[in-house]
Amino acid sequence: MHRIFDYRSDTVTKPSPAMWEAVKKLTNADLGDDVELEDPTINRLESKCAKLVGKEAALFVTSGTQGNLVSILTQTHPGEEILIEENAHIYKWEVGGAARIGGLVMRTFPSDKGIFGPKNLQSLIHYADDVHEVPTSMICLENTHNYHGGVVLPVELFEKTRKFADKNKLKVHLDGARIFNASVSSGIPVSEYTKYVDSVQFCLSKGLACPVGSIIAGSQEFINKARKVRKMLGGGWRQAGILAAMGLVATEEKWINRLQEDHQNAQLLANGLKEISPNLNINTPQTNIVMFPVPTNINPVKLSQDLKKNGILQHDIGQRLRFVTHYGLSAEDIKESIPIIQKVITEAIKKD
Numbered sequence: 001m002h003r004i005f006d007y008r009s010d011t012v013t014k015p016s017p018a019m020w021e022a023v024k025k026l027t028n029a030d031l032g033d034d035v036e037l038e039d040p041t042i043n044r045l046e047s048k049c050a051k052l053v054g055k056e057a058a059l060f061v062t063s064g065t066q067g068n069l070v071s072i073l074t075q076t077h078p079g080e081e082i083l084i085e086e087n088a089h090i091y092k093w094e095v096g097g098a099a100r101i102g103g104l105v106m107r108t109f110p111s112d113k114g115i116f117g118p119k120n121l122q123s124l125i126h127y128a129d130d131v132h133e134v135p136t137s138m139i140c141l142e143n144t145h146n147y148h149g150g151v152v153l154p155v156e157l158f159e160k161t162r163k164f165a166d167k168n169k170l171k172v173h174l175d176g177a178r179i180f181n182a183s184v185s186s187g188i189p190v191s192e193y194t195k196y197v198d199s200v201q202f203c204l205s206k207g208l209a210c211p212v213g214s215i216i217a218g219s220q221e222f223i224n225k226a227r228k229v230r231k232m233l234g235g236g237w238r239q240a241g242i243l244a245a246m247g248l249v250a251t252e253e254k255w256i257n258r259l260q261e262d263h264q265n266a267q268l269l270a271n272g273l274k275e276i277s278p279n280l281n282i283n284t285p286q287t288n289i290v291m292f293p294v295p296t297n298i299n300p301v302k303l304s305q306d307l308k309k310n311g312i313l314q315h316d317i318g319q320r321l322r323f324v325t326h327y328g329l330s331a332e333d334i335k336e337s338i339p340i341i342q343k344v345i346t347e348a349i350k351k352d
């Protein structure tokens with residue numbers, strides 16, 4: 001039986017001891033019905049998170065997918081169009097909710113590993129006063145960018161996107177599932193990114209290691225409307241302070257800064273992968289995602305399965321394997337797993 005190293009995602013993290021302690025400390029008096037705004041722990045989490053991202057108000061939601069969908073539905077109308085990078089999570093991996101539930105056209109645009117020039121998108125804008133066109137009403141950003149290997153979008157791109165959005169009367173939504181990874185990596189406070197967007201979603205249940213939950217934030221008016229959209233989607237919580245208590249621990253400064261360890265571990269892993277062959281084009285990760293480009297003569301699905309058989313869980317994404325570092329994997333774990341990964345990949349290369 002192999003030891004398991006779970007690199008599939010930072011969503012696999014289990015709560016920290018401090019999170020369990022926070023839940024244990026709750027009494028019945030700390031719980032209430034959140035649909036009635038009566039759960040004090042959720043209320044505390046929401047006001048703390050609003051401040052953390054520099055917005056007026058915040059809302060606790062079940063997941064990143066729900067947070068993105070609530071944010072989009074709240075700020076658009078069916079029959080409109082949103083602009084989104086072609087490999088964005090909202091477009092590729094959220095079951096098309098914006099189209100199916102929101103009645104929106106998702107218009108994709110390419111990027112250079114997540115980076116694009118908003119000005120170049122001008123020709124994509126569609127107008128309400130043209131009898132043929134579906135009016136463009138929003139642009140979505142993703143930071144860090146999952147598909148592009150956890151890259152950090154520069155803050156200048158946010159500023160330019162805001163200018164472009166204002167010129168074209170668009171809302172800007174940020175899928176900031178891993179915005180704290182971006183901030184810890186760049187040293188730029190989250191609020192410096194979020195000041196350019198109308199709404200932001202970030203995940204408590206990824207690198208921050210909560211078992212459940214995301215936060216959306218924006219103006220008070222946005223959150224008032226979003227609360228109703230969340231209810232419509234079946235996301236009204238009752239005594240979910242049990243979960244919010246963990247969120248309060250997860251958003252402590254010390255815990256957010258722990259993400260730096262995940263980033264260092266990702267570099268450790270990338271260095272181990274680089275040792276396999278100088279011909280492999282492995283980028284130094286900016287955050288906690290390492291993309292291994294599988295040589296084109298090797299079947300990535302088979303390689304992924306071979307690694308799994310040896311206890312190395314990861315995901316194949318096209319011709320790449322994605323490894324994510326997180327709270328559940330220490331530097332020692334990474335060091336122990338590297339020779340196993342090297343052996344399996346080297347064998348695959350030799351066999352070919």
Ligand SMILES: Cc1ncc(COP(=O)(O)O)c(C=O)c1O
Pocket residue numbers: 011062063064065066089090142144145146175177178203205214
């Ligand atoms: C960039 C990004 N956005 C949104 C999500 C969705 O989060 P959830 O799995 O909580 O729905 C993910 C999940 O991996 C993600 O990577």
